[in-house]
Amino acid sequence: MTESESVDVVVVGGGPAGATAATDLARAGHRVMLLERGGRIKPCGGAIPPVAMTEFDLPESILVARIRSARMFSPSDRRVDMPIEGGYVGMVDRESFDPWLRQRAQEAGARVCTGTYQRLERQGDGVTVIYKDADGQERQVHGRVVVGADGANSQVARHEVAGADRIPQVAAYHEIINAPAADSGAEYDPQRCDVYYRGSLSPDFYAWVFPHGDKVSVGVGSAHKGFSLKGAVDELKRSAGLDGCEVIRREGAPLPLYPMKRWDNGRDVLLAGDAAGVVAPSSGEGIYYALLGGRLAAGAVEAFLATGDAKALRQARKRFMKAHGQVFWILGIMQRFWYSSDKRRERFVAICRDKDVQELTWQAYMYKKLVRAKPMAHMRIFFKDMGHLLGLSRV
Structure with missing residues (x-):
């Protein structure tokens, strides 16, 4: 193992939560390493609400589509259109969006490193993160605090925070396909999100067709073990007239549905994003909440670095739940009842x-x-x- 380098904060995971936390901390003058595994694109419909664009200073150029309405499909094929009056919902493709966020963190002063988290060790003050680099060599970095933003199956969370292995999850799968031609006859509008509420496509969640510019995300989620997500996507493509479109890539991953009861270990680790369980029930929306979770994590870590009081790490969850806990509770009831x-x-x-x-x-x-x-x-x-x-x- 190589000699350890030292920073103030190690952020494990370079998605929206981790990259935002790294950016904010680096801008505040702290020494930050952002450890990103690389080689993986999260399956995601890609919706970004307008408030995220302003709150997190996202440029319009990062959007691949602007949605002006949604169409809901019932089990009997009843269709309900929901126009967005005086606004739009932005869409991003995680293949380009996440690297853009990491690049911004690097420009802010964070060191972005490709590697796979292995474990934490403690000797004296602070905490040491052991990881493997792109060549498989084991390396280490020492910091005062670790932000675990490494996804729904967060290894940082499982190693450090009780209950991390018991978060309810939905398995999500989507295919990125080429958008159909205008005269193809497909059930598709490049400015409309289609949401399908059918038990055949998902027994407990929903399926979607979301425009991504010249591409389309066609996906489904379900917590039912044994349910064929790929089979459901194939059925959805046939139903929407998209089965002749070329598949660009296929992606699958779990989505947590409820915020964890605790996001820190009471000592030197704080969770953010999917690792903390902040994906909205019912809708599965996660990008905005991940960005916010990263920002709140950065604020809590700053307070910890200034005072040395580990209780400061609790601020992230308290602030998040004060702002959005009621919404998550309502959405959870909606999902359990209506789906x-x-x-x-x-x-x-x-x-x-x-x-x-x-x-x-x-x-x-x-x-x-x-x-x-x-x-x-x-x-x-x-x-x-x-x-x-x-x-x-x-x-």
Whole structure:
């Protein structure tokens, strides 16, 4: 093993959470190593809400598409269009988006290193990260604190934070295909996201067709073991008229669905992004929450470096849950109830026809806040939902 180098912070994982944490810490003047495994692209629909563009200073050039509406498909093939009034949802391709974030971290002063995390060791002050470089040689780097941003199956989390091996997960799989020609007859619009709520495509989640410019992400998620994700994607491509499109790449990975009860080890490790479980239930949205998790992790680490008090690491989760815990709780209930059968999926899609539901849904999604300014709209939605729950409303 080579002689250890020393930094203030080691960030394990170079996705949106890790790269954002590394950027913020490096800009604050700290010595940062960002350890990225490389050679892997996360399966991801790629949606970015407008608030993320401003909060995290993302350039318009990073977007591969701008979405102006969504179309929901019910089990009976009922179609509900949800236009975005006065705005759009951006789309990114993780193949180019993640490297751009790592490049920004490097330009901020972080050292970006390709390597595979192995374990942590402690001797005296701080913590040593053992990793293997691109040649398979074992190396080490010493820091005062480690940020574990190495994904849903985070090894840092499993080694350091209790309960990390028990987070509920959805298996996600998608194929990136060439976009169909305009005259192909496919069920496709380059400015529309299509979301399919059908038990045949996913018994407990949903399937999607998301535009990526000249490419398309066609994917599905499910927590049911034995369910064929690839078979579901093949069925979806046939149903949408996309089965003749060339497949560019195939990717699969787990998605955590609930934030962990604790994100730090009480000593010198803090989790961020998927490693902390911050993917929204029901929607599976993760990019915005990963970016935010990385920023909150950086703030907590800064406080720890300034005071030496490990309690400062708890700030990241407290701040995240204060801002978004209620939304995650509501989305979790929605997923468990509405995705449990095709009968309920049919009613869920029917609810989405309502203009009040559409307006409040888009406002909450695009700006990441529960909309409280329209109490009468909330009241109308409540009574309509009760009608659907009790079977009194027509589907």
